[in-house]
Amino acid sequence: MSLVDYPGKVALTVFTSSCNFNCAYCQNKTLKRQVIEELSEETVIDYLDRRRALIDAIVITGGEPTLRVGELIPFIGHLRERIPGKLVKLDTNGWNPALLARLMECIDFVAMDLKSLDYSLFSDVSIETIRKSLDLVKAFREHEIRITLYPPYIKREDFGELAELCRGASRIAVQQYRRIDGNDQEPYKSGILEEFSGVLSRISGAQIVLRE
Numbered sequence: 001m002s003l004v005d006y007p008g009k010v011a012l013t014v015f016t017s018s019c020n021f022n023c024a025y026c027q028n029k030t031l032k033r034q035v036i037e038e039l040s041e042e043t044v045i046d047y048l049d050r051r052r053a054l055i056d057a058i059v060i061t062g063g064e065p066t067l068r069v070g071e072l073i074p075f076i077g078h079l080r081e082r083i084p085g086k087l088v089k090l091d092t093n094g095w096n097p098a099l100l101a102r103l104m105e106c107i108d109f110v111a112m113d114l115k116s117l118d119y120s121l122f123s124d125v126s127i128e129t130i131r132k133s134l135d136l137v138k139a140f141r142e143h144e145i146r147i148t149l150y151p152p153y154i155k156r157e158d159f160g161e162l163a164e165l166c167r168g169a170s171r172i173a174v175q176q177y178r179r180i181d182g183n184d185q186e187p188y189k190s191g192i193l194e195e196f197s198g199v200l201s202r203i204s205g206a207q208i209v210l211r212e
């Protein structure tokens, strides 16, 4: 149950396992790997259905949900049938623009991470693919681009170019990177977050949400 995963709504969050990125600050390390013991779709939908009176929305996150190429859209369809009237949000790392395009008809809100100008640091996805996904995300009626300020990925000299990539978005969440065990990287000072938020606001025209 979450009050923060869907802006302004009470949501239940469904986590899918495995991810094709290897971000140095990942908070979901166990979900990065494929989980061997799977829950059936029926088990998940039953769980959500029993709590339907408590929630406004269902958030599907990961790991990376769009790795479930053949399962994701049918799952959302079954959710809509069994638990009608709930909003559905999807979180993605943006690696799969083809699936994002198909999701436009089935979900209410999409949130995508913009992690760097150099995706080779943690994935084999190109910045051109990410650019395509960002353009699709901006076409969703409700969307959010999320940027975690991990200094090795988000460099100060890149602030302007990152803001250009976000031009036309309606909402951008700028969040502080949180340390995890085994990573001694110092976070940026809060003044740098404010500086970046100012650049984003000026260039992209989006509403900026700062999460420190």
Ligand code: SF4
Binding pocket: 019, 020, 021, 022, 023, 025, 026, 027, 028, 032, 062, 063, 064, 093
């Ligand atoms: S994309 Fe998300 S889940 Fe995947 S490694 Fe990065 S932070 Fe972790």
